[in-house]
Amino acid sequence: MTSSPSIGRRQLLTGALGTAAALATPGLLAGCGDGGSTGNSDQNRASGSARLPNYLPYTGVRPDLRGNRQGLLDAFLKYPEPPVRATDGPPGDGGELSAFVLTNSPVPPAVGQNPFWQEMNRRLGVDLRLTIVPNPDMPAKFATLVAGDDLPDVIVPALFTPNGLPAGTANLPAWLAAKCQDLSPYLSGDAVHEYPFLANLPTDAWRDCRYNGGIYGLPVPRGIGGTLMMRRDDLFKSLGADPQPESFAEFRAVCRKLTDARANRWALAQAPLDFVRQMLGNPWRWKMEGGRLVSAYESEEFRQALSDTARLVKDGVVHPDSFSNNAPTKKWFNAGSATMITDRYTAWPQFYAENIAGPDFDIGGMRPPRHEGGGFAATWQAQATNNFTAFKKADEGRVRALLKVCNWLAAPFGTEEWLLRRYGLAGVHYRMSDGGPELTQAGVSQTVLGIRYIVDAPDVIFVPGEAEATRKSYEYQASIIPTAVKDPTLGLFSDTWSRRSGQLGTIVNDAQMDVLSGRKPVSAWDEVLKQWRSTGGDKVRTEFEEAIANSSD
Amino acid sequence: MRWAGLSWWDRVRRDRILLLATLPGVGLLLTFHYLPWLGNVIAFKDYQPYVGILDSPWTGLANFRIIVSGDPAFLNALTNTLVITLLQVLIVFPAPIALALLLDSLMSERLKRAVQSILYLPHFLSWVIVVAIFMQLLGDGGLLNTFLRDHDLGTVSIVNNPDAFFALVTGQVLWKDAGWATILFLAALSRIDSTLYEASAVDGATRWRQLWHITLPALRSLIVLLLILRLGDALTVGFEQIVLQQAAVGADASEVLDTYVYNNGILAGDWGVSAAVGLVKGVVGLLLVLGANRLAHRFGEQGVYQR
Numbered sequence: 001m002t003s004s005p006s007i008g009r010r011q012l013l014t015g016a017l018g019t020a021a022a023l024a025t026p027g028l029l030a031g032c033g034d035g036g037s038t039g040n041s042d043q044n045r046a047s048g049s050a051r052l053p054n055y056l057p058y059t060g061v062r063p064d065l066r067g068n069r070q071g072l073l074d075a076f077l078k079y080p081e082p083p084v085r086a087t088d089g090p091p092g093d094g095g096e097l098s099a100f101v102l103t104n105s106p107v108p109p110a111v112g113q114n115p116f117w118q119e120m121n122r123r124l125g126v127d128l129r130l131t132i133v134p135n136p137d138m139p140a141k142f143a144t145l146v147a148g149d150d151l152p153d154v155i156v157p158a159l160f161t162p163n164g165l166p167a168g169t170a171n172l173p174a175w176l177a178a179k180c181q182d183l184s185p186y187l188s189g190d191a192v193h194e195y196p197f198l199a200n201l202p203t204d205a206w207r208d209c210r211y212n213g214g215i216y217g218l219p220v221p222r223g224i225g226g227t228l229m230m231r232r233d234d235l236f237k238s239l240g241a242d243p244q245p246e247s248f249a250e251f252r253a254v255c256r257k258l259t260d261a262r263a264n265r266w267a268l269a270q271a272p273l274d275f276v277r278q279m280l281g282n283p284w285r286w287k288m289e290g291g292r293l294v295s296a297y298e299s300e301e302f303r304q305a306l307s308d309t310a311r312l313v314k315d316g317v318v319h320p321d322s323f324s325n326n327a328p329t330k331k332w333f334n335a336g337s338a339t340m341i342t343d344r345y346t347a348w349p350q351f352y353a354e355n356i357a358g359p360d361f362d363i364g365g366m367r368p369p370r371h372e373g374g375g376f377a378a379t380w381q382a383q384a385t386n387n388f389t390a391f392k393k394a395d396e397g398r399v400r401a402l403l404k405v406c407n408w409l410a411a412p413f414g415t416e417e418w419l420l421r422r423y424g425l426a427g428v429h430y431r432m433s434d435g436g437p438e439l440t441q442a443g444v445s446q447t448v449l450g451i452r453y454i455v456d457a458p459d460v461i462f463v464p465g466e467a468e469a470t471r472k473s474y475e476y477q478a479s480i481i482p483t484a485v486k487d488p489t490l491g492l493f494s495d496t497w498s499r500r501s502g503q504l505g506t507i508v509n510d511a512q513m514d515v516l517s518g519r520k521p522v523s524a525w526d527e528v529l530k531q532w533r534s535t536g537g538d539k540v541r542t543e544f545e546e547a548i549a550n551s552s553d
Numbered sequence: 554m555r556w557a558g559l560s561w562w563d564r565v566r567r568d569r570i571l572l573l574a575t576l577p578g579v580g581l582l583l584t585f586h587y588l589p590w591l592g593n594v595i596a597f598k599d600y601q602p603y604v605g606i607l608d609s610p611w612t613g614l615a616n617f618r619i620i621v622s623g624d625p626a627f628l629n630a631l632t633n634t635l636v637i638t639l640l641q642v643l644i645v646f647p648a649p650i651a652l653a654l655l656l657d658s659l660m661s662e663r664l665k666r667a668v669q670s671i672l673y674l675p676h677f678l679s680w681v682i683v684v685a686i687f688m689q690l691l692g693d694g695g696l697l698n699t700f701l702r703d704h705d706l707g708t709v710s711i712v713n714n715p716d717a718f719f720a721l722v723t724g725q726v727l728w729k730d731a732g733w734a735t736i737l738f739l740a741a742l743s744r745i746d747s748t749l750y751e752a753s754a755v756d757g758a759t760r761w762r763q764l765w766h767i768t769l770p771a772l773r774s775l776i777v778l779l780l781i782l783r784l785g786d787a788l789t790v791g792f793e794q795i796v797l798q799q800a801a802v803g804a805d806a807s808e809v810l811d812t813y814v815y816n817n818g819i820l821a822g823d824w825g826v827s828a829a830v831g832l833v834k835g836v837v838g839l840l841l842v843l844g845a846n847r848l849a850h851r852f853g854e855q856g857v858y859q860r
Contacts, residue, residue: 139819143602171603262702264694320693323713324801337694499601503821510804519715519803 050184050210053192056199060084061414063460065474071204071224071381072481075461075474076413078435086197086415090125091408093401098129098152100145101450102387107132108448116424116446123420124405132450151179151392153402156453172498173211181391181399182214195407202458204384207491217388218406218455224484225345225477226382229275232339233362235265241339244366247373248279248308255317258339267317269329269338271516274380276312277305278368284380284487286544293488293541293548297508297529304371306515307522314518323517330354340366344382348473349463363469365476381486389454412457423447436464492551494543500536507532596828616829627830629805630813637790637809640723646783648731650776653738654768669739672732680793683729687721688712712798715806722794737779738772745771777854785842788834810834 061084063074111117111128121128131152133141142157157172185191192199198218205221236243241258245251255267280301286293296302312318319338321327330347332338334354348363355361368377391402411417419437423430429443439447461477463469489497511528514520565572596616598609619627652672659665675683690696691711698708711717749767758766792811799807808816810830818827842857849856 139602143605146603147605147607149605171601175603264699266694320698320710320713321688321695321801324688324692325797325799327800499822501822503817503823506816506821513800514803514805517713517803519805 050214051188052203052206052210053187053199053201053215054190055201055203056193056196058086058196058200058412060086061412063414065461065471067460068481070481071202071384071484072477073223073225073459073461073474074413075470077467077470079419079432079437079462079464080414081432081435083416083419084414086411086417087408090123091404092125094125095127095401096129097124097126097154097402097405098131099154099156099451099454100131100133100142100152101156101453102135102138103132103448103450103453104135105448106445107134108446114446116429116443117449119420119425120449120451123417124408126405128449128451130449130451146175149179153392153394153398154406154454155180155390155392156387156450157390173493176216176390177212179393180216181393182212182216183218183391183399183403184215186399186403187215195403195410197407197410197412197457198403198455200412200458201410201455202384204491205458208383208385209388210491211493217390218410219384219388220386220453220456221384221458222382222386223345223459223461223477224381224384224486225481226380226484227274227342227344228379228476228480229272229366229368230333230341230343230347230351231364231366232333232336233364234357234360235336235339236364237362239339243364244369246369248276248369248371250373251279251369252312252315252317255312256315259315259317261316261320264337266319266332266338267340268312268322269319269332269341270322270327271309271313271318272340272342273305273309273512273516274342275368276309276371277302278379279371279377280305281370281377283485286487286489286541288488288548293545295537295541297525297532297537303522303525306512306525310516310518310522313516323513345461345473345477346459348461348469349466352463352466352469364472365480367476367480376483378483378485379480381484381490383490386456387453406455409451410455410457413460413462418457422452434465435467436462438464488548489544492544492547494540494547496536496543497540500540504532504536504540507535593828593832595824596832598825600824600828602824612825616825617833619826620830620833626804626808627813630808630810633807634788634790634809634811636719637722638787640719641726641790642780642783642787644723645726645731646780648727649734650738650772652731653735653742654764656735656739657742669732669735672735674732675729676733678729680729680791680797683725684794684797687725713801715802718798718802718806722791722798725794726791737775741772741775742768774854777849777852778857781842781845781849781857784845785838787841788838 061080064077065075067074108114108117111121117128129152131141145151145155187195187198201219201221204224205219206215209215209217209219231243233243235241235258239258241254242250245254258267259265277296282299282301282305283296285296287296287299288294319327319329319332322329329338329341330343330351333341333343334351334356336357351363352361368379369375370377391399394402408417409421411421423437423439424443424447426432428440429447430437430439432438461470461474463473507528511520511525515522515524559567592606595606595609597611597613598606599612599615600606600609656665656669656672659668678686688695692698693708693710693713695712697711701708711721745768750763753763753767788810790809790811792809792815795807795809796812796815799812804816814827814831814834817823817830846856846858
C-alpha cells in the first residue's frame with residue numbers, strides 16, 4: 001500500500017501494460033499485480049501529462065460505410081479502384097533505417113532474395129535493416145537487446161509472452177526515459193500535422209504511447225470492438241436455431257439444440273466464460289464503485305459466471321477437446337465441428353479466406369443478452385492498440401527523418417501505399433479478385449516483414465471479396481460500440497501490475513480452467529481470490545487508484 | 554604428472570598442432586555452453602529485463618526461499634517430477650533392452666530391418682506432432698471416442714483426464730523413443746562372441762540360461778553407463794511433451810520442475826526464482842551423476858569415466 005508523499009507529485013503515467021493485453025482475449029488477462037515492490041516514484045518523477053496529437057482525419061479516401069469517433073471503424077466493401085496515390089516520391093533520404101520488429105508469421109527471406117523488401121526499400125528511399133523476431137521469442141530477444149545496449153533506430157518493446165500474456169514491462173518507463181526519444185516536441189498538439197498520416201491515427205491509440213509525461217512511441221492502432229461471439233449463421237439456419245437468444249436460459253437451450261456429438265458437432269469451440277460474464281454485467285478487469293476499484297474477480301457475478309459456464313461444459317455443448325493447449329478452435333469453427341467461437345473481430349476476414357464450407361459459409365456476431373432477459377448486455381472495449389514502437393534517442397534531424405518514413409508507413413487503407421505495404425506488387429505478390437487483394441504464394445512468404453508493427457494505419461473493416469460479410473461485421477460493431485464499457489485502468493500504468501500481471505494471469509487462468517473443466521468446484525475460487533490478492537491484486541488496486549486520481553483524462 | 558619423462562610444457566609444444574586444432578571447438582563450447590552459465594547469476598538478483606542483468610539489484614538467497622519454505626506449487630511440481638522419473642526408470646528405461654533382445658532373436662534379416670525402421674520412425678517426429686496425433690486418436694472428440702459414440706459404447710476420457718496423465722506421458726515416451734533407444738543395445742548385442750552361445754548350447758544351456766549368463770552380463774556395463782547418464786537427467790522429464798498437454802489436465806496433475814520454471818520465469822516474469830530452481834535442479838543432477846558413478850566404481854564397473 002503506497003501512500004507516500006511522492007504520490008502528490010505523481011502524475012499520469014500511461015500505457016504500458018494495457019498494451020500487452022491486446023493480443024489475448026480480454027478474459028485471459030484479467031488479473032493484477034503483486035505484493036512485491038513499492039511504487040513507481042522514480043518513473044513518475046518526470047511526469048506531466050503529455051499533450052496528445054490533435055486528430056486530423058485524412059479525407060483522400062471515402063469509406064463505403066462510415067465509422068465514428070466513438071470507435072466504430074470505417075468499412076470498405078471493396079478496395080478503392082484505382083487506389084489513391086497519397087504521397088509523391090520516397091520519404092527517405094537514402095540512408096539506413098534499422099528496426100527491431102516482431103512477426104506472427106514465419107520469418108521472410110532476407111533482402112537479397114526478397115523482391116518485396118527491395119521494392120519497399122526503393123519506395124521508402126531507405127535501406128531497411130530489420131531484425132525480425134518471431135513473437136514467441138520476443139521476451140528473450142528483447143532482454144538481450146536491452147542488455148546489449150546496441151539499439152536500432154526503432155524498437156518494438158516486447159510486450160507479450162508466448163501464450164499471449166503480458167511480459168514483464170516493469171521499469172519500461174525508466175528504460176524509455178534513459179534510452180528512448182521523447183517525441184512530444186514533434187507530435188504533441190498540432191505539431192503532428194506535419195505528418196498527416198500520423199495525425200490520422202485515433203486519439204485513443206496515442207494514449208497507449210504516453211510514458212513519463214511524454215509521447216514515447218508510435219501506436220499500432222486496433223479497433224476497440226475487440227472480442228466477440230462469432231456464429232456460423234449458415235449452420236444456425238439449417239438447424240433452425242435462434243441466432244440471438246435473449247437470456248442465459250435461452251442461450252443454453254440454443255447450445256443444446258446445436259450440439260450433436262454423434263454428428264461431431266458442438267455448439268461452442270471454447271467455454272464461453274467472457275460471454276456469460278458480459279451477460280451478468282461483470283467488468284473486464286476493474287469497476288469503479290464509490291471511488292474504489294473493485295476487481296471483476298471479487299464480484300458475485302464472476303462466481304455465477306463460473307458456475308453457469310461450468311454447467312455448459314457439463315451439458316456437453318462445448319467441444320470436448322477445447323481445454324487442450326493450442327486447441328484448433330478455428331479449424332473446428334470452419335469445419336462446423338463448433339458452431340460458435342470467441343475470437344477478435346480481425347478474424348472475420350481470416351475465416352472467409354480459409355473457408356472450406358463453400359459459398360453458403362456465413363458468419364454473424366451474437367450479442368450477449370442480459371442474463372435474466374430484457375435486452376442486451378454491454379460488451380467490453382478492447383485496447384486501442386496492438387503495440388507501440390519506441391525510437392532510439394537521436395538529434396532533431398534524424399528524428400524528423402524517421403518520422404517522415406513512419407508517416408508513409410501509416411498511409412491509410414485505400415491508398416496505393418497501403419496496398420504496397422500490406423500486399424506488395426500487383427501480379428507478383430497479390431491478385432485482385434472481387435474487389436479484394438489475394439496474396440500469392442510469393443506474397444505470403446515475402447510480405448511479412450513485420451513493418452506493420454512499427455506503425456499502422458487506422459484499422460478498417462474489410463473482408464476481401466465478401467461485401468456482405470463486411471457489411472455484417474460493420475453492423476455488429478455498430479450495434480455494440482455505443483454501449484461498450486471501457487475499463488477504468490486502460491492506458492494507465494501500475495508498476496506492480498507490470499511486474500506481476502503474468503503471474504496473476506496464470507493464477508487466474510489455471511483456476512478458471514480447473515473450475516470450468518469440472519476438476520474443482522466453484523467454491524475453490526475463494527482460495528484463488530485470496531492468493532490473487534496477496535500476490536499483488538490489492539497492491540495493483542492501490543496503484544491504479546492513484547493513477548486514476550492523477551490522470552487528466 | 555609426468556608423461557614419458559616430458560614436462561607439461563614440453564608436451565604442450567609437442568602437441569601444439571593438435572591443441573590448435575581443438576581451439577575452434579573449445580571456443581564454441583566456451584561461447585555457447587559455458588558463458589551462458591554466467592546468466593545463472595540472476596538466481597541471486599531481482600532480474601527485470603528492462604534493467605538488464607548487470608543493473609538488476611542483488612537479493613542474496615531470497616529467490617531460493619521458495620525451495621526450502623515448502624511452497625505448495627513448488628512441492629507439487631517436485632512430487633510430479635519424482636513420480637514421472639520413477640516411472641521412467643522402472644518402465645521406460647528397461648523397455649528398449651527387452652525390445653532389443655526380441656529384435657535380436659528375429660532370424661530373418663529382412664524382417665528385422667523392416668521392424669527396426671518402423672520402430673525408429675516415431676523418434677523423428679517432434680513432440681508437437683506426437684501430442685497432436687495422440688489427441689486426434691484418443692481425444693474426447695478423437696477417432697476412438699467418435700467410434701465409441703457411433704456405437705453407443707460410452708466414451709473414455711484419456712487426454713483430458715488428470716488421473717490418466719502419468720500413464721499417458723509414459724505411453725507416449727515409450728511409443729516415441731523405445732525403438733530408437735534399442736540402437737545402442739543392438740550394437741552391444743552384435744559384439745557378443747557367438748562361440749559363447751555355441752559352447753553353452755553344447756553344455757545344454759536353455760535360452761533363458763543363455764540370456765542370464767551370457768547376454769545380460771555382456772550388456773551390463775552399457776546398462777550401468779546409460780542408467781548413470783539417465784540419473785543426471787532425473788529431474789528433467791520431458792518439458793516439451795508436458796507443457797503441450799498441461800492445459801488439458803491442469804497444473805495439479807501435470808506441473809513438473811521444468812514447466813514450473815517456464816511458467817513462472819518466462820510466462821509470469823519471475824525470472825529470479827525460476828533461475829534459482831533451475832540452478833538447484835542442475836546441481837542435484839550433477840550430484841546424482843557423480844554419486845551413481847562412484848557407486849558403479851565400487852561395484853567394479855567402468856561408469857561414465859575411469860578413475
